[in-house]
Amino acid sequence: MNHEDIEKLSAFLDHQVSDEERRRIEGHLESCPECAAIRSALARAAGALASLPQVNPDPDEARAIRTAILERRRRRPVFAGARLWALSGSIAGLLLITVAVAVVRDRGVERASAPALVGAPADFATEEEVRSTVLGDPRIQDGLRRYRLSDVGERQAQVAQALAPEDEAPAAESAEGDGQPQAQDQTRGTQRSLAFCLRSVMRSITYPVMPLAARPATFKGQVAWLLVFAYTTSTDEDAPLDRLQIWVVDRLECFPLNIQSRS
Amino acid sequence: MRIERHEQARDEALVRAFAADGDTDALEVLLRRHEGRVYGLAYRLLGNRPDALDATQEVFILLFRKARSFRGDAAFTTWLYRLTTNVCHDALRRRARAPQPSARLEAEAGVTFDEAAEHLEVTDALARIPIDQRTVLVLRELQGLSYEEIAEAVGIPIGTVKSRIARGRFALAGELGEPAARPERLSREDQ
Numbered sequence: 540m541n542h543e544d545i546e547k548l549s550a551f552l553d554h555q556v557s558d559e560e561r562r563r564i565e566g567h568l569e570s571c572p573e574c575a576a577i578r579s580a581l582a583r584a585a586g587a588l589a590s591l592p593q594v595n596p597d598p599d600e601a602r603a604i605r606t607a608i609l610e611r612r613r614r615r616p617v618f619a620g621a622r623l624w625a626l627s628g629s630i631a632g633l634l635l636i637t638v639a640v641a642v643v644r645d646r647g648v649e650r651a652s653a654p655a656l657v658g659a660p661a662d663f664a665t666e667e668e669v670r671s672t673v674l675g676d677p678r679i680q681d682g683l684r685r686y687r688l689s690d691v692g693e694r695q696a697q698v699a700q701a702l703a704p705e706d707e708a709p710a711a712e713s714a715e716g717d718g719q720p721q722a723q724d725q726t727r728g729t730q731r732s733l734a735f736c737l738r739s740v741m742r743s744i745t746y747p748v749m750p751l752a753a754r755p756a757t758f759k760g761q762v763a764w765l766l767v768f769a770y771t772t773s774t775d776e777d778a779p780l781d782r783l784q785i786w787v788v789d790r791l792e793c794f795p796l797n798i799q800s801r802s
Numbered sequence: 803m804r805i806e807r808h809e810q811a812r813d814e815a816l817v818r819a820f821a822a823d824g825d826t827d828a829l830e831v832l833l834r835r836h837e838g839r840v841y842g843l844a845y846r847l848l849g850n851r852p853d854a855l856d857a858t859q860e861v862f863i864l865l866f867r868k869a870r871s872f873r874g875d876a877a878f879t880t881w882l883y884r885l886t887t888n889v890c891h892d893a894l895r896r897r898a899r900a901p902q903p904s905a906r907l908e909a910e911a912g913v914t915f916d917e918a919a920e921h922l923e924v925t926d927a928l929a930r931i932p933i934d935q936r937t938v939l940v941l942r943e944l945q946g947l948s949y950e951e952i953a954e955a956v957g958i959p960i961g962t963v964k965s966r967i968a969r970g971r972f973a974l975a976g977e978l979g980e981p982a983a984r985p986e987r988l989s990r991e992d993q
Contacts, residue, residue, distance in 0.1 A: 544991050545968050545969070545972055545987070545988060545991060546964055546965055546968040546969075548968070549964070549967055549968035549971055549972075550964055550968070553942075553949070553967075555949065555964070573982070576981075576982035577972075577982045577983070577987065579982070580971075580972070580975035580980035580982040580983045581968070581971045581972060581975060583975060583978065583980060584970075584971040584972070584974040584975040584978065584980070584983075585943055585971055587920075587924045587927075587974070587978060588924065588928070588939060588940070588943035588944060588974070589943045589944070590920075590921075590924075591846070591921055591924055591925065591944060592921065593838065593842050593944070594841065594842050594845045594846075594851075594854075595837075595838045595841060595842065596837060596838070596841045596854075596855065596858065600841070600851070600855050600858075601833075601837065603855060603859070604833065604837060604855070604858055604859055604862065605829070605830075605833065607859040607863065608829065608859065608862050608863060608866070609826070609829075611863050612824065612866070685818070685822070
């Protein structure tokens, strides 16, 4: 008599055989004690395993898991490995921008130098340069798909809270040392803070906008802030922010230097 | 409240929310959904709680580090099982000897002493079968995966899944003292 092979019997247990095979095997098992014993041994093993309880982490272990993950993230602030300089959801990310623009040294962030749009010049001569630099940055494209209208309120509140709300520029800002000619600044001497400019620009835009990125730049020789926002024209809370507003504003009065560009 | 909002979110979105933005509410929801299955699998593969804990931490840290390379073409849990299996197999290679289950009975609520003793016996027997067979068995019997899901999670063909499950059950039956599960029966087939 031909015996069933073990793999067939195991598949039979899992109903992984055709109806025709199933009938044949059942017939065989009725008359073959050896195969029947094997089938029942396999079933016992499967059942014994299935009766094992689910083992979950206990409360201390659950705590340890969270601690380990958060600790790892603290040591490597940007998990995915990309150096996002765009305004991130965390306060630490926002501080990074403030640090960069105020050139305060060594706040313990991983990059000591001012973060920048990759490959982007700090000096823009034309609006086209500004647009193509911003649109060409993959991190901006990333930010574009990430947020929804419902995220905007929270982000605006974070920005308001985390950036210094002073209306006069702090002393650190004028000591920026980026080597740029400070043409108009000589007459006035103070520059507006990033927070001030963000707030004043956001107030002047009809739609709720999500601040994505900011960096100091010059535009046609004038010191400026380059500000990038995401927005949507939809009123649906779940609508993705799939459009950009790109602003270049002067640092004295946050006056737009370009015709603000939308995408 | 953000946790409620996150509870409807897809796993991939939660991973991104934590990996890119440090959203700890998203992390919490993700862990509540999945830490049990990761830890449970690791526990059955490695045989003791401390090793299962280490493996679980490693799996989630890897998950966030690799957030970008997950393309969403497999189910999220399949990918999670793949990570867990790989982490556990690496741990066993480093350990380079059979897993040592804890000698004490695991404290299990609502179980009689007899049941707990049987669980221990099965756990010991499971620890003695080869890791390849143990892996597919645990995924099948404890995590309830289909043959296809196991094939995807482990990265092997379905035929190999069937074969390992069969041999694994046979070997486990032998370790549990089933007289019909004689090794010679298996080797007779292999000829």
